Amino acid sequence: MKISLAWLNSVLSPGGLSAAEAEALLTSAGFPIESTTPVAVPGGTIDQCLDVEVTSNRGDALCHLTLAAEIAAVSDGKHRVFRPKMDAPAADGAVQASSVVALRNEVTRDCPRFTLRVIKGVKVGPSPAWLVDRLAAIGQRSINNVVDITNYVQSELGNPSHVFDLDLVRPFGGGMREIVVRGAAAGEKLEMLDGKTVTLAPGELVVADAGGGGPISLAGIMGGQSTGVSERTKDVLVEVATWSPVMIRKAARRLNITSDASHRFQRVVSARTINLAADRITQLIVELAGGKLLSGTVEACAWSDEPVVIALRGPRVRRVIGVDLSDAQIERALVAQGFILAAGAGSGEWTVKVPATRNDVKLEIDLIEEIARTIGYDKIVVPDLMPVRINEPQRSERAGREAARVLTGCGFFETVTFSFTSAKLAKPFVAPGVALTGVSDDRRGSEGTLRPSVLCGLLACRRVNQDRRADAGGGGGAARAVVRLYEIAAAFGEDAGNAGKTIERQTLAMLSDLPGTGSAFERRQLGVRQMRAAIEALVLAMHGPNAALRFEPVGEHAPVAALDPGTSARVVIGTPSGDLTLGTLGIIDEATQKLYELENPVIVAELAYDALISPFPARVTVSALPTMGATERDLSLIVDEGMMWERVRRATIDASPQFMESLAFVTTYRGKPIPDGKKSLTFRMRFRHPEKTLRDEEVNAPVDALVAKLKAELGAEVRTG
Numbered sequence: 001m002k003i004s005l006a007w008l009n010s011v012l013s014p015g016g017l018s019a020a021e022a023e024a025l026l027t028s029a030g031f032p033i034e035s036t037t038p039v040a041v042p043g044g045t046i047d048q049c050l051d052v053e054v055t056s057n058r059g060d061a062l063c064h065l066t067l068a069a070e071i072a073a074v075s076d077g078k079h080r081v082f083r084p085k086m087d088a089p090a091a092d093g094a095v096q097a098s099s100v101v102a103l104r105n106e107v108t109r110d111c112p113r114f115t116l117r118v119i120k121g122v123k124v125g126p127s128p129a130w131l132v133d134r135l136a137a138i139g140q141r142s143i144n145n146v147v148d149i150t151n152y153v154q155s156e157l158g159n160p161s162h163v164f165d166l167d168l169v170r171p172f173g174g175g176m177r178e179i180v181v182r183g184a185a186a187g188e189k190l191e192m193l194d195g196k197t198v199t200l201a202p203g204e205l206v207v208a209d210a211g212g213g214g215p216i217s218l219a220g221i222m223g224g225q226s227t228g229v230s231e232r233t234k235d236v237l238v239e240v241a242t243w244s245p246v247m248i249r250k251a252a253r254r255l256n257i258t259s260d261a262s263h264r265f266q267r268v269v270s271a272r273t274i275n276l277a278a279d280r281i282t283q284l285i286v287e288l289a290g291g292k293l294l295s296g297t298v299e300a301c302a303w304s305d306e307p308v309v310i311a312l313r314g315p316r317v318r319r320v321i322g323v324d325l326s327d328a329q330i331e332r333a334l335v336a337q338g339f340i341l342a343a344g345a346g347s348g349e350w351t352v353k354v355p356a357t358r359n360d361v362k363l364e365i366d367l368i369e370e371i372a373r374t375i376g377y378d379k380i381v382v383p384d385l386m387p388v389r390i391n392e393p394q395r396s397e398r399a400g401r402e403a404a405r406v407l408t409g410c411g412f413f414e415t416v417t418f419s420f421t422s423a424k425l426a427k428p429f430v431a432p433g434v435a436l437t438g439v440s441d442d443r444r445g446s447e448g449t450l451r452p453s454v455l456c457g458l459l460a461c462r463r464v465n466q467d468r469r470a471d472a473g474g475g476g477g478a479a480r481a482v483v484r485l486y487e488i489a490a491a492f493g494e495d496a497g498n499a500g501k502t503i504e505r506q507t508l509a510m511l512s513d514l515p516g517t518g519s520a521f522e523r524r525q526l527g528v529r530q531m532r533a534a535i536e537a538l539v540l541a542m543h544g545p546n547a548a549l550r551f552e553p554v555g556e557h558a559p560v561a562a563l564d565p566g567t568s569a570r571v572v573i574g575t576p577s578g579d580l581t582l583g584t585l586g587i588i589d590e591a592t593q594k595l596y597e598l599e600n601p602v603i604v605a606e607l608a609y610d611a612l613i614s615p616f617p618a619r620v621t622v623s624a625l626p627t628m629g630a631t632e633r634d635l636s637l638i639v640d641e642g643m644m645w646e647r648v649r650r651a652t653i654d655a656s657p658q659f660m661e662s663l664a665f666v667t668t669y670r671g672k673p674i675p676d677g678k679k680s681l682t683f684r685m686r687f688r689h690p691e692k693t694l695r696d697e698e699v700n701a702p703v704d705a706l707v708a709k710l711k712a713e714l715g716a717e718v719r720t721g
Contacts, residue, residue, distance in 0.1 A: 001062050003155075004039075004137035005048035011068045013082040019048045022071065026052060029070040030373050031061065041133040049137055059267025060357035063158035073336035073374050088279040089286040089293050092120075097294040101166070101237060102178040102210075105300035110205055110244035111181050111219070113271035113301035117238040117282055118166065122146060122291035124233045131288070146229050146236060149284045151260075158357070159240060159269060159277035160261035162207075162217055163285075166235035168227040170211025178210035179237070181219070181300065190215045191225040192257075204251045205243060220248040220265040221257055238285070240278040242269045253439070271303040272356035307353050312367050314348030320368050323380055333374040334367065399542065399613035400488065403508065406541050410534040412484040412510065417457025419490070420447045425460070428562035428592045429453035434493040434503060450492035453560070454509035455604050458485050459588070459596045462511060466599060484512040488609055506609040507583070510534065514587070514601050524567055524587060527603045531585050535571060535605060539582075544618030548574030550646045551585070559584050562592040563604075571607060583607035630688040631699050634666065636719035637710060641677050648681060648714065655709050657702035659687045659694060673721065680719050 005022060009015030017025075023033040034051040041047050054061045061067060065083065072079045097118040105114050127135075127148040135142055135151060142148050150161045172178045184200035191197045198218070200206065205219035209227075216224045220243040229236060248265045252258065275297075282293050312334075314327055327348050331341055340353040354361045361367065372380060393401075404414060426436055429452045438449040451457060465483055488508050495501040512534075514527035532551060539549045551569040558565040568586025572579050585605035593601055637648070645665050652663055662685070669680040687699050710716040 001052045001054045001067075002138040003050050003052055003064055003067060004134060005050060006045075006137065007064050007134055007155075008050075008068055008071075011065055011082050011084070012071065012079050014079065017071075017079075019050065022050060025071045025074055026050075026067065028376060028378075029074045030055075031067065031070060039137050039139075041136045043129050043133045045133070047133070047137040049139065056267055057360040059264055059269065060158055060359065062264050062267065063154075064156055066158060066357065069338065073333075074376065086276060086280040086283060088282050091293045091295040093295050095294050097296045097298050100177065100294060101169075101298055102172075102176060103298045103300045104178065104180045104210070105302075106180065106182040107205060108300070108302035110247045111301075112242055112303040113274055114181050114241040114299065115239070115274055115278055115301075116179060116298040117240075117278055118235070118294040118298075119238065119282060119285055119291045120166075120235045120294065122234065122236055122285060122289040124229060124231050124289060128288060144229065144231070145288045146233070146285055149281060149288065153277060153281050153284070154260060154264070157273070157277050157280060158264060159273055160220070160264050161238065161240045161277060161281055162223045162261075163229050163281075164216065164223070164227040164237040164239065165229050165233045166237050167233070169209045169216065169237065170213040172209070172211040177237075180208045180210050181241075182206060182208060184215060188215055190218055192218065192222045193225055193228055194222065195225070198255050198257075201251075201254060204254075205247050207239070218251065218255075218257075219243055221252055221255075221262045222259050236285070236291075238278060238281055240274045240281065242271045242274065268359045270356050270359055271301070272305060272307075307356070308362060310352045310354065310361070310364055310367055312350045312352050312364055314350075316364065317368050317371060320365070321372050321380060322383075323375075325371070325375070329375065330371055333371045336374055337370050339367070339370070395616060396613065399616035402541050402616065403488070403538060403613065406537050407486050407510070407534065410484070410537060411482070412486040412512075412534070415458060415461050415485050415487045417454070417461055417487060417489070418447075419451055419457075419492070421449055421451045421456045421460070422447050423449045425456055425595065426452050428589075428595065429456060429560050430493070431560055433496050435496045437492050437494050437502065452493050453491050453562075453606060454487050454489045454507050455511065455562070455606055457489070458487060458509055458511040458604070459592075459598070459602070461485060462513075462602060463596055463598060482513045482515065484510075486510045508538075508607045508609045508612060510585075510605040510607075512603050514603060516600075524601075527587065527601075528567060528585070531603045531605055535585065535607070538607075538612065539573065540618075542613050542616045542618060543573065544615070544620055546621075547618075550574070552646075553644070554584070554586070558586060558589075562588055564589040567603075571605070580611060582611055626688060626690070628689055628691065629693050630661065630686050631694050631696075633685050633687065633699060633703055634682060635685065635703070635707070636669075636680050636682040637714075637716040638674060638678050638680055638719050639714060639716050641679055643679075643681070643714065643716075645681060645683075648683070648710070648716075651710060651713055652683070652685075652706060655706050657685065657687075657706050659689055659699070659702065660685050661688045662686045674719075 005019055008022060009017055019036045026033060032053045034053050037049045039047045039049045052067060069081050072081050100118050101116060103116055105111055124144050124146050127142050127145045131148050131152060132142045135148060138155060140151055146163055150163055154160050169177045183203040184206045186202045188200045189197055190200060206215035207217040207219055208215045213226060216227045243265045245266045245268055248262050252262045285291065286293060314330060317330055318324055334341060334352060338355040342351040352367055423436060426449045430436060434452065436449050436452060462483060462485065486509065490504050491507050493503040495503055512531055514523045536549060539547050550572050552572055554565055554568045554570060556565055558568045563586035568584060570584055571582040573582055583606050587601055587603045649663060664684050666682040666684050674680050687694055707718055
């Protein structure tokens with residue numbers, strides 16, 4: 001933020017600060033000076049231009065009056081701010097502004113307040129010398145008196161504004177003009193004041209006329225050439241508004257346009273400051289360019305004028321700052337910063353009303369920071385010894401360490417991959433209802449798309465390892481090593497049904513080569529089992545041994561195009577409130593494998609990380625060791641090829657065989673003498689009586705009953721050979 005020393009002194013009483021004194025006071029207030037440059041202004045004097053560093057949360061400080069107020073606040077009463085009279089000129093009561101121009105705001109969420117005032121009969125011409133000198137001192141050239149006034153007030157008060165030539169706004173119905181604040185349509189173009197023509201993206205904020213002229217200003221960034229003020233201008237529309245910082249930032253970055261206005265709107269311009277800025281602009285236009293202000297303000301908004309009110313406790317202030325400040329010192333510091341105080345319920349408590357400009361102050365701790373900054377950090381005593389309390393790592397950190405331990409034990413290596421990829425590589429991982437999020441090509445080149453899945457990075461990393469032969473065996477014909485990778489990171493997208501709504505999710509992504517030996521079927525089957533085993537180990541560590549984990553085949557349609565439907569499954573955990581889909585696993589399909597130029601197929605999994613670690617640390621029940629021996633029975637059933645183990649397991653548990661303590665899957669067999677279309681599924685049951693050793697006949701009865709149930713419900717047959 002560039003400010004003029006002469007301008008700064010003109011609003012301080014007493015003035016006369018040297019550049020060094022201004023730098024010392026501003027630095028003390030938290031606004032260090034990056035450089036001081038002598039400037040010869042057109043009037044023949046030498047001014048000093050100070051480049052002030054302003055943090056992004058202090059958009060209100062991007063003006064001379066606020067920085068002067070900061071100097072006054074930290075000067076122990078040596079200086080005060082002299083604010084020029086800022087009253088709107090007398091209006092023509094016979095003519096209302098609303099009879100000349102109408103206003104429609106279609107984007108009140110992104111434009112909380114938009115105002116218009118009308119001045120007729122202005123004389124556009126050169127600016128007076130004092131105004132030219134003020135702008136020259138901060139590196140701005142004079143254009144004409146009307147435009148210069150908007151730039152002057154922007155640097156004086158911090159409010160960007162724009163002036164339209166009213167006669168160049170196309171009439172709409174009986175000579176009436178109507179201004180529309182809306183989102184741009186796809187492909188709309190706008191010639192900017194700097195002569196460049198831009199093509200607008202859908203939803204970018206614009207000011208347009210309803211008479212068919214289309215956009216006349218790129219909201220919060222730059223005005224359009226078609227309604228620019230020139231020497232021919234007679235009547236003007238004065239716009240003062242505020243805009244969504246996010247929308248302004250997105251449009252400015254996409255179009256690569258930098259302006260003083262967008263810089264301020266990206267840091268929040270309070271809707272509560274608009275009236276004062278509009279009064280000041282109209283006052284100066286009538287004073288310097290003549291004309292008559294029409295009565296009233298045409299306004300369209302959806303904002304609340306409720307001020308922020310915060311309760312402040314004196315003991316809390318003293319405890320945080322570490323200085324025994326008196327109540328009077330606390331009050332002086334806050335009043336110096338423009339806060340309004342009211343006594344609270346007891347001594348040393350206040351109800352504090354936050355000024356309209358201070359969007360950064362929302363909590364009690366913010367007020368305490370203002371007090372410390374105003375009294376001076378140099379007055380805060382730093383003790384020789386600082387008390388330190390060491391807490392254990394937070395739960396999420398401990399869960400992350402445990403997940404890393406489990407995956408490392410399963411042979412996985414952690415990776416850190418880049419968040420960007422190309423649209424081509426990202427496309428197979430786009431889920432239904434989600435659109436890709438990208439940045440302009442000139443910023444990221446061909447990799448301008450945020451990854452919709454962390455698997456994009458893992459696959460790219462696997463390709464690099466392949467190209468460098470990091471998976472080569474030990475030589476002499478040794479088998480290819482199996483590479484396993486994992487990463488915990490964010491994936492991104494946009495809600496396709498709600499343009500502009502960003503989706504960001506934290507995921508755990510895993511990738512593993514398929515085993516290097518065996519038939520293609522055996523490799524795929526074993527690869528799926530190994531990935532499933534790693535997920536089971538993770539869920540055991542996070543959710544405990546009682547987690548109802550199951551894997552459901554996706555059927556004909558995989559969640560994303562990158563997965564082969566025949567080898568993909570949803571990872572589901574049953575909870576008391578219902579099933580929770582944790583993620584998916586599956587083998588990458590052939591097209592995606594070729595897209596990433598991988599020589600060998602890989603199996604991947606992606607899990608919702610927050611849901612995975614949510615119950616950590618897992619609750620584990622501890623009980624005494626059994627005193628009686630257990631009896632185990634293996635049961636091999638011939639079932640249809642499509643029969644899932646989960647269905648057999650659930651049917652067995654529902655049958656509740658007497659004395660059954662545990663149930664575990666053993667293996668699946670296909671081949672002779674099992675008929676085609678069938679498979680043999682073997683599982684093991686453990687039986688135990690709490691007070692005696694079970695005899696065979698006591699186990700036979702519940703097993704026989706179970707077999708009968710499985711035959712009836714699942715069509716299973718006991719395998720005898």
